[in-house]
Amino acid sequence: MSRQGPGTDARLSGRVTAVHGRHFRVESGTGIHDCVTRGKKGGIACGDHVEFTATGQETGVIERTLPRRNLLYRSDAFKSKLLAANVDRVFVVLAATPSPDFNLLNRCLIACEMAGIPATLLVNKSDLPQTEALLARLSAYARLGYPLISLAARVDISPLKARLAGDTAIFIGASGVGKSTLINGLVPEAEIATQEISQALDSGRHTTTHTRLYHLPGGGALIDSPGMQEFGLMHVDPARLTAAFPEFKPLIGQCRFYNCKHLQEPGCAILDAVANGSILKERWQNYRTLLEELARKPYPA
Ligand SMILES: Nc1nc2c(ncn2[C@@H]2O[C@H](COP(=O)(O)OP(=O)(O)OP(=O)(O)O)[C@@H](O)[C@H]2O)c(=O)[nH]1
Ligand SMILES: [Mg+2]
Ligand SMILES: [Zn+2]
Numbered sequence: 001m002s003r004q005g006p007g008t009d010a011r012l013s014g015r016v017t018a019v020h021g022r023h024f025r026v027e028s029g030t031g032i033h034d035c036v037t038r039g040k041k042g043g044i045a046c047g048d049h050v051e052f053t054a055t056g057q058e059t060g061v062i063e064r065t066l067p068r069r070n071l072l073y074r075s076d077a078f079k080s081k082l083l084a085a086n087v088d089r090v091f092v093v094l095a096a097t098p099s100p101d102f103n104l105l106n107r108c109l110i111a112c113e114m115a116g117i118p119a120t121l122l123v124n125k126s127d128l129p130q131t132e133a134l135l136a137r138l139s140a141y142a143r144l145g146y147p148l149i150s151l152a153a154r155v156d157i158s159p160l161k162a163r164l165a166g167d168t169a170i171f172i173g174a175s176g177v178g179k180s181t182l183i184n185g186l187v188p189e190a191e192i193a194t195q196e197i198s199q200a201l202d203s204g205r206h207t208t209t210h211t212r213l214y215h216l217p218g219g220g221a222l223i224d225s226p227g228m229q230e231f232g233l234m235h236v237d238p239a240r241l242t243a244a245f246p247e248f249k250p251l252i253g254q255c256r257f258y259n260c261k262h263l264q265e266p267g268c269a270i271l272d273a274v275a276n277g278s279i280l281k282e283r284w285q286n287y288r289t290l291l292e293e294l295a296r297k298p299y300p301a
Helices: 102-115 131-142 179-186 238-244 269-275 281-295
Strands: 011-020 023-028 031-037 049-054 059-065 071-075 080-085 089-095 119-124 148-150 168-173 212-215 221-224
Touching (some): 023 049, 071 102, 080 168, 089 102, 102 119, 102 238, 131 148, 238 281
Parallel strands (some): 089 168
Antiparallel strands (some): 011 023, 011 049, 071 080, 212 221
């Protein structure tokens, strides 16, 4: 049964492939429409499936967002920043330069776990000599179950090609790690601007400013996202945080106290595992820092 009212027969469905402030690029079977929303409605992400009304050959108004399979987002105490919706895999991109930020990496992984999206660690710039040390450090993360790929986008993209399953994947990570270069290697007509990183600041230059979905020639899609310095996780429910750490899961329920927060309690199975080295100390430290941050949250976001 159709619930559409009169005058809605021009309603089309499509996928949001870019977000520019309050303008949304929507691709449908009939073409590309630059859409706005009715009123101040926001909360639409790249990758969302939407229904829209065409107001011209290349313009439209989004009427409704269809239910999402998942949503990847960041948040500070005041607002959420949507990264992408309906994605099948997140590639967390790292490189030897700019210097890898393991705090950022852990936050990306927590966000993926919370959103229920599988994450893969993608080390780019394997032509750089310091890559070996980075891979050695990341091997502990691979043991947690996160697949680890290493390649040089500027040299040979094929190891990544083999991992793309024809579905939708997003690249996230710090500025300058080579997210756009990777996509250019896979989608030659994308021609995304890339830029040398600043040696002096050991950081990227925030070349990509918008999240954008590109179609792969062989099927599937890749989403490029702007480099991030921080990954706010203020939306995380502290009670669910342990579930975002795969290495904590088998130990849940084994602490002496049923309400153990795994911070300093005696008889804590997780602290014991940190002490004997079976849980990586830096991961537990990230857990502790995040719990402290969430406890300082001024009011529910
Ligand atoms: N040595 C080396 N440099 C690379 C490789 N891939 C990318 N780069 C360089 O890294 C720099 C940053 O690349 P971008 O693709 O702009 O990085 P990005 O992650 O998209 O950065 P933002 O858009 O700012 O988030 C550029 O100078 C690239 O040429 C690689 O495989 N090896
Ligand atoms: Mg970029
Ligand atoms: Zn405990």
